[in-house]
Amino acid sequence: MIYLAPLQGFTDFVYRAAHAAVFNSIDAYFIPYISLKHNKILPKYFREISPQNNRQMRVVPQVLAKDGNELALMAKQLLDLGYAEINLNLGCPYPMVTNRGKGAGLLATPAKVNEILERFFSTSEGELSVKLRSGLQSDSELSSVIDVLNQFPIKEVIYHPRVASQLYSGEIDENAYLFASQQLKHRLVYNGDIFSVKTYTEKNEMFLQTSDWMLGRGVLMNPLLPNEIMGVQLSKEKRDSLLFLFHKYVLEGYLEAMDNEGNALNKMKQFWIYFSHRFPAHKKVFKLVKKAKDMNKYQSVIRTAFDQL
Ligand SMILES: Cc1cc2nc3c(=O)[nH]c(=O)nc-3n(C[C@H](O)[C@H](O)[C@H](O)COP(=O)(O)O)c2cc1C
Structure with a gap:
């Protein structure tokens, strides 16, 4: 399967609808993160999550939450809108987010991740997936987070093997990805630096247990990339x-x-x-x-x- 990554400011509802209509090559579209202010979803996100603007087959809204209460509040509103699954962001690397204990900020506190997941799975009906990085400061945080994730019936884990301080560049930590593929009980989706059929093939050969891929900037640069990866020949x-x-x-x-x-x-x-x-x-x-x-x-x-x- 090929998923379209959430990219705030780029893969908005206009982009997703146009991409789906023209290329028909994406199995799931992830909505860039939404978050709460004073326990309410900000109006600026309404158009992004409105079902009329998200008619593709599988659309997954993503949330940034600092605790179980925030996730539960957003999950309720999203499930009421008709979404069947939600993605929890454990990867956003920007200090404005991580300093508030959200995104990759949660990776340093596995007990908090545990609290959030426990609350979700004891109160919400929908399915939950997670988008993960290797750690906030270092990939030594990964193992404890995986231990927590393994305790819950998570639908899948999408993993971008970089730590937060790398933002979106620098080496991809292939060993950390291989470690996660051995340790995690859940389906694992690879994400990061697939910019061509060649890089896809390399990752495919390196990560033999992985059959699901999330692509972001590669699609923005070449919207035909998923078709090319699927081997569709076009003049x-x-x-x-x-x-x-x-x-x-x-x-x-x-x-x-x-x-x-x-x-x-x-x-x-x-x-x-x-x-x-x-x-x-x-x-x-x-x-x-x-x-x-x-x-x-x-x-x-x-x-x-x-x-x-
Ligand atoms: C401009 C920009 C905005 C992003 N916004 C989000 C977001 O809202 N939620 C999220 O989980 N990741 C976000 N990401 C990370 C991407 O989803 C993806 O993990 C990252 O770009 C690596 O994948 P790629 O190399 O295929 O682009 C963003 C990345 C960029 C560059």
């Missing part, structure tokens, strides 16, 4: 026309979702941070997109970029 003409259609859907989606054209343009500029990598001379393409002052200028830059594909 260049077909690939280019799918990318063109995908861009069209994303643009139309943002024009509809944003209150004005300027905001839609800003979302498109964000989209091109990664999407430009699919184009020859990608730095130049991105620079021109960034400079576009209005939608007319943007459209003309984009036409030239697609002509050069």
Whole structure:
């Protein structure tokens, strides 16, 4: 199976719907994390989790929670909306999150993880999966967290084998992943640095027990990557026309979702941070997109970029 990773600011409901409609290559879409303020889900997240905006087959909302109470509150609201499963974020590396005891901040306190899971499994109906890193400070934290995870009927564990201080770069800790694949009782999904069919094949050969993969930036840079990994053969003409259609859907989606054209343009500029990598001379393409002052200028830059594909 291939999952689309949650990437805050990138894989939002517009992106997910457009990707599903054009490529039909993802088995599950993970909604970037939502969190609570004063025990309420912030209104800015409503559109992300609204069932009308999430009509794909399998969509999993992700939550950041600092304790069992927060997870229970969010789980109730999400299950009421009709979601059957929820993903708990144990990986977000940013100090703003970890200092509040959320995301990877929980990895240093396995007792807290235990409390959160105990509360969920004794009070909630739905299924729970976990998205994990190796540790907050060091991968020596991993073993105790795995011991806790093994006590509960978790649906699956998605593991990005880096510690929080690495953020999203530096060496992937392959040994830590292999250790987790031996120690964890749950289905394990690999996540991290799959940017091409070649890197996928390497990981596939290295992690023989793994058959489920979560892809993030690799899809943002090349939305056709899951199709390529599945071995779907497409002509260049077909690939280019799918990318063109995908861009069209994303643009139309943002024009509809944003209150004005300027905001839609800003979302498109964000989209091109990664999407430009699919184009020859990608730095130049991105620079021109960034400079576009209005939608007319943007459209003309984009036409030239697609002509050069
Ligand atoms: C800009 C950005 C935003 C992210 N947002 C989230 C998020 O909301 N929840 C989460 O679990 N991980 C988040 N991640 C991590 C990704 O889901 C993924 O674990 C990471 O990018 C490694 O996978 P990749 O190498 O395939 O991209 C984010 C990563 C980036 C770069």
